[in-house]
Amino acid sequence: MRPIWKGAISFGLVNIPIGLYSATTSTEDVKFRMLRKTDHSPIKYKRVAETDGKEVAWEEIVKGYEYEKGTYVIFDKDDFEKVDPEKTQRIDIEKFVDLDEVDPIYFSQPYYIEPEKGGDKAYALLCHALKGEKKMGIAKVVIKTKQYLAAVKPKDDMLILEVMHFADELVEPEDLKIPHHKMGDKEMKMACQLVDSMADKWDPEEFKNDYKESVMQMVEKKIASGGKELPSVATKTTKTTKTIDLVAVLQKSLEAAHKGKSKKLPVPAKTISKPTAKSKKLVHPKRKKAA
């Protein structure tokens, strides 16, 4: 693995040389190229002027800000350089806040942090101090030409950097119609029972990107068949996925509701079927096969 960025974490008088590594792989779907149907020639894009359709070379391109419809103020490379953030190669921690203080909605992208030469001890110290204090560092960092807000957090024996959204990047959900009803106790209890009966341990391995897998399977099959049409059965997904048995969940939650009730009111369970003498006979019909 190669670092995507090298620099230092700094706060107070401390300076820890580190490298940043992407903690996620590309989440993009399978890549397809666009081709002309008749001869499979790849399609290429050209930048053309809207007015005359002529191609425009890169050197001929400037950036304009449309402040009124059809009217622009023009900026070139030099203008942007003036406002570019200073490339400090530093993750400047400005303050430490409680780990659970920040709403997870602010976190957008995780990176691993590895100490560079000479940074081992300070790295380990910072990591364990953060863990002990249950804190994380809030920092500003410039990567390439963009400034980011980020959190430096402990994860096991490692430090990670989570790029965060600035507050103004988050959209206010003020236009959404969110209900604020008062719930009846009975309904709440029932809803909670349902949630409980579907409760399980979190296992990230359980969830896979089915679409991506199926597309890749189709691609591999098509390559193997020399690009010929696939028989229709091959594209059908016959793979069985594990799906919750909602009928069983329903039964469980009904039983739970029933139990809760019978504690208060000892009414006999009238609708629960009890094995009768007859059904017991039926239960073990010991293979009476034709001799």
Place this chain on the structure above:
Amino acid sequence: MAADYFFPHFIEPMLFRPVHHLCDSQDLAYEVKLNGLRVILTKIHDKVTVYSRQGLNITHDFRDIAMAARTIPADLLTLDGEIVILNPDGRPALDQKSEQRLGTHRCFYAFDCLNNDGRDLCPQPYRDRKQLLHELFFQVRDKNVMRLSPSLSGCLNDIERHCRLLGFEGMLIKKRNAPYLPGKRSAWMKYSFDQHHPLVRFTKS
């Protein structure tokens, strides 16, 4: 061949009569309405056959179901049930007729047992057939494909509210002491929660 041995390959499924209200009675059992494809499934040792309502052999379309049904511990067996396409959240998919889509899961919900090892169970009361079904399915390991639709316990009020809350579209009502009457539309009823378009509902089965 023993005198009481009897194993028809296909039994015409018993039909549901639509009703517009639920009635509460100790003589009635309630099940979830799943809206899948009604099938009769027969098992002769390792050979499983899936029949449509009309008695057509449709096993080739449901190999996965047939394979899973082989794990039911019975040499001769006739089951009544539905093949249901489920959304990833476990609810029956709205469109059951079209081809199975990506991410959905197909399974068989058994709701009745009509013959077991050559014993004709149709004359037996529903609750006894259900009891036997529970015994059979207790030993089925792959509950992901082979599932059982139980008689729901609790009071009718609770059952209806839970069904609605979980997003099921209706309930089935069966008389506990009624025999299985192949092809008849009498002792079994279906109730849809959405009763606004009764004409549309009637055309469904």
